[in-house]
Amino acid sequence: MTDIQKYEFDRLGYLVLPGILNAAECTKLATAMDGLEEHAATRVKQAPLKKSVWGPEYHVSPEKGYLASGEREPGKTLIIEDFFNADPAFDLLVEHAPTMALIRAIVQDRPTINNSEIRIRYPSNQTTAHMGGPIAAKYRYGFNGNGIDCMMVRMVYFVRDVEAEDGPFCVVPATHKGNFPTPYGTNDSDAEPGMIGLPVKAGDAILFTEHLRHGGKSIRSGRTRKTLHIGYGPYWMKSQNIGTMDEPQNIRPETLARYTLEQQLLFRSW
Numbered sequence: 001m002t003d004i005q006k007y008e009f010d011r012l013g014y015l016v017l018p019g020i021l022n023a024a025e026c027t028k029l030a031t032a033m034d035g036l037e038e039h040a041a042t043r044v045k046q047a048p049l050k051k052s053v054w055g056p057e058y059h060v061s062p063e064k065g066y067l068a069s070g071e072r073e074p075g076k077t078l079i080i081e082d083f084f085n086a087d088p089a090f091d092l093l094v095e096h097a098p099t100m101a102l103i104r105a106i107v108q109d110r111p112t113i114n115n116s117e118i119r120i121r122y123p124s125n126q127t128t129a130h131m132g133g134p135i136a137a138k139y140r141y142g143f144n145g146n147g148i149d150c151m152m153v154r155m156v157y158f159v160r161d162v163e164a165e166d167g168p169f170c171v172v173p174a175t176h177k178g179n180f181p182t183p184y185g186t187n188d189s190d191a192e193p194g195m196i197g198l199p200v201k202a203g204d205a206i207l208f209t210e211h212l213r214h215g216g217k218s219i220r221s222g223r224t225r226k227t228l229h230i231g232y233g234p235y236w237m238k239s240q241n242i243g244t245m246d247e248p249q250n251i252r253p254e255t256l257a258r259y260t261l262e263q264q265l266l267f268r269s270w
Contacts, residue, residue: 001105009106010148013141013176013212014198020098021157021203030159032089033226037120039064040080041072050243058243061086065252067243075125080118081241082250083228088258093230095263099155102207103232106148113266114240114249115154115231121167123222128187129195132175132213138237141176141211150233152210152240157228158200167219168197169206169227176211189215238269 001009009015021029040059049057050067058067058081065085070078084090093099094113103111121127131139142149162168172194175182182192189195197217198206208214210231219225231240244250251267 001102005102006105006148009207010143012173014171014173014206014208015102016198016200017102017205017207018201019203020205021159023203025092026159026202028089028092029157029228030226032087033118033120033159033228036064036066036080036083036086036118037072037078037226039086040066040068041078044068044071044078052242053245054242056242065250065255067241067250069243072120072122074123076122077125077127078120078122079242080120081116081243083116083118085250085252085255090228091258093157093228094259095266099205099230103153106150106153106209107232107234108146108149109234109236110265111232112235112237112249112269113230114152114233114237114269115229117229117241119227119229121216121219121225123219123224125167125216126189126218127167127216129172129182129189129192129213129215130187131210132172133178133181135211138233138240139210141209150209152231152233152237154208154210154229154231156206156208157230158202158204159228160202160226162200162225163221164197164199165219165221166199166223167217167225168199170195170197170215170217171208172196172213175213176209178213182213187215190218235269
């Protein structure tokens with residue numbers, strides 16, 4: 001992480017990272033995401049089902065090892081968690097060198113992957129504003145004598161362009177340092193004062209601390225938005241996927257067998 005990136009991440013709570021994936025990687029990931037969407041959308045309400053501690057029920061895929069919730073309908077979101085189990089195409093994001101150079105600069109303990117989800121947002125959908133201000137310790141942004149010290153941070157990878165009308169990821173900059181909860185009484189990402197959308201191109205990514213107030217603008221273009229999310233934090237933090245919240249990471253032995261020891265350590269919370 002460069003000095004400018006450290007300064008801007010500390011100041012704003014996020015970084016937009018142009019061209020972190022090349023065209024071939026975007027194509028490979030987009031194809032895998034499209035295939036997984038088709039697989040999950042037709043099975044998401046079928047048994048076996050697992051109830052999350054946060055409430056939603058998730059389909060647990062016996063075949064591909066992912067968890068999925070939501071639905072493929074206008075205004076809705078389909079979420080597919082633990083996608084590493086489902087397709088080796090996603091392996092290029094495991095120990096991804098440009099990503100890990102950033103993560104190791106802001107997570108002081110040995111970092112591990114605690115969140116892996118594909119978010120598919122259908123036309124007219126909005127992701128409500130959340131986080132910011134006083135927050136649970138596992139999401140906090142910190143700074144000490146060794147520099148930036150984050151708990152959970154997240155990389156969002158974009159394999160297709162997201163324009164202003166496509167429901168871009170949005171943030172209220174610098175709210176990771178706020179001392180007060182939002183006084184606006186709204187979770188509406190379109191209406192929240194200070195919330196800005198971040199249009200991106202295919203191959204870009206956004207890195208942010210979960211402490212930052214963020215969400216997703218409404219999709220007005222009629223296009224579906226698909227993004228890959230990978231969350232990182234200190235090694236002792238367990239899964240932060242909604243379907244397996246605070247449980248050990250859901251990673252199959254046959255998935256781990258594809259990885260080097262260094263890659264395997266990214267899924268071990270001990």
